[in-house]
Amino acid sequence: MSATPTHAHPSATGVDNAAVAAGRRIRSVYVYEAPVRLWHWVNATAITVLAVTGYFIGQPPPTLSGEASSHYLMGYIRFVHFAAGYVFAIGLLGRLYWAFVGNHHARELFTLPLLRRAYWREVLTMLKWYAFLIPRPSQYVGHNPLARLAMFFGFFWLSLFMVCTGFALYGEGLQAGSWADRLFGWVIPLMGQSQDVHTFHRLGMWALIVFIIVHVYAAIREDIMGRQSIVSTMISGHRTFKE
Numbered sequence: 001m002s003a004t005p006t007h008a009h010p011s012a013t014g015v016d017n018a019a020v021a022a023g024r025r026i027r028s029v030y031v032y033e034a035p036v037r038l039w040h041w042v043n044a045t046a047i048t049v050l051a052v053t054g055y056f057i058g059q060p061p062p063t064l065s066g067e068a069s070s071h072y073l074m075g076y077i078r079f080v081h082f083a084a085g086y087v088f089a090i091g092l093l094g095r096l097y098w099a100f101v102g103n104h105h106a107r108e109l110f111t112l113p114l115l116r117r118a119y120w121r122e123v124l125t126m127l128k129w130y131a132f133l134i135p136r137p138s139q140y141v142g143h144n145p146l147a148r149l150a151m152f153f154g155f156f157w158l159s160l161f162m163v164c165t166g167f168a169l170y171g172e173g174l175q176a177g178s179w180a181d182r183l184f185g186w187v188i189p190l191m192g193q194s195q196d197v198h199t200f201h202r203l204g205m206w207a208l209i210v211f212i213i214v215h216v217y218a219a220i221r222e223d224i225m226g227r228q229s230i231v232s233t234m235i236s237g238h239r240t241f242k243e
C-alpha cells in the first residue's frame with residue numbers, strides 16, 4: 001500500500017489527493033454486528049452438542065450394569081440434547097429478530113435474490129473459483145453469493161426442519177396436549193409415524209454435518225486464498241482487504 005500523505009490538497013490536475021488517499025485507506029468494513037457474531041458461535045456450539053448427543057440417542061452406547069435410573073446415562077444424554085435444542089431454537093428466533101433490526105448483512109441469511117440473473121452469474125463465478133478454474137473472483141463485503149445459497153437452503157431451512165421434527169418428538173415425551181405437541185404434533189402424521197420422524201431428524205443431522213464440513217473448509221480456504229479476512233470477521237466483525 002502506498003504511503004498516505006497527511007497534508008494532501010487538490011492537485012494541479014484537479015484530482016483530490018486527500019479523497020484518493022482516504023479511499024486507499026479504507027481497508028476494513030464493519031460487517032457482522034455483535035449479536036450476529038455471538039449467535040454464530042453459540043449456535044455452532046449448540047449444533048455440535050446436538051449432533052453428538054443426537055448420535056448417541058439413535059446409536060446408544062453399550063448398556064451399563066446396574067439400574068438405569070441410578071447411572072441415568074441415557075437420561076443425561078437426552079437432557080443435554082433437549083437443553084441444547086432449546087438454545088438452538090431460541091437462538092434461531094433471536095437471529096430472525098436481528099434480521100429485522102440489524103444492518104443489511106444481517107438479512108443475507110434469510111433472503112435470496114433467486115430471480116436476478118446477475119446473482120446466478122456470480123454464483124457460477126464462485127463455483128469456478130472454488131473449483132480452481134479462475135485465478136481470483138470478486139471480493140464481497142458480506143457473504144459471497146454461493147455462501148448465501150448454501151446458508152439459505154443448507155442452514156436456514158434445514159434448521160427449521162430440525163426444530164420442527166425435534167420439537168415434534170419432544171412433544172411425544174411431554175405427552176399429548178402439551179405445548180410442544182400442540183405446536184409441532186402435526187409433523188408426525190405428516191411424515192407417517194414417530195419412527196419416520198426419528199429417521200428424517202437423523203438424516204437432517206447428516207445433511208447439516210455436510211453443510212458444516214463444506215462451510216468450515218470454504219471459510220478457511222477463502223481466508224487463505226481470497227485476500228480478505230474471513231474467520232476473524234466472524235470474531236471481530238470487521239472485513240479487511242489485502243491489495
Ligand code: HEM
Nearest residue numbers: 050051054055057058085162163166167169170198202205
Ligand atoms: C441441529 C439440530 C439437531 C440435531 C443435529 C439433532 C440430532 C438428533 C439425532 C441424531 C437424534 C436421534 C434420532 C434417532 O435415530 O432416533 C435426535 C433425537 C431427538 N431429538 Fe434432536 N437434533 C437436533 C435438534 C433438536 C431439537 C431443536 C429438538 C427439540 C427439543 C430435538 C429433540 C429431539 C428428540 C425429542 C429426540 C428423540 C429422543 C428420544 O427418542 O429419546 N432435537 N436428535
Ligand code: HEM
Nearest residue numbers: 036044047048109142143144147155212216219230231234
Ligand atoms: C456447527 C458449526 C457451524 C454452523 C452451523 C455455522 C453456520 C453459519 C451461518 C448460518 C453463517 C451465516 C451467519 C449469518 O449471516 O448470520 C455463518 C457464517 C460464518 N461462519 Fe459459520 N458455522 C459453523 C461453524 C463455523 C466455524 C468452525 C468457523 C470457523 C472456521 C465458521 C466461520 C464462519 C465465517 C467466517 C462466517 C462468515 C462468512 C462470510 O463472511 O461470508 N463457522 N456460519
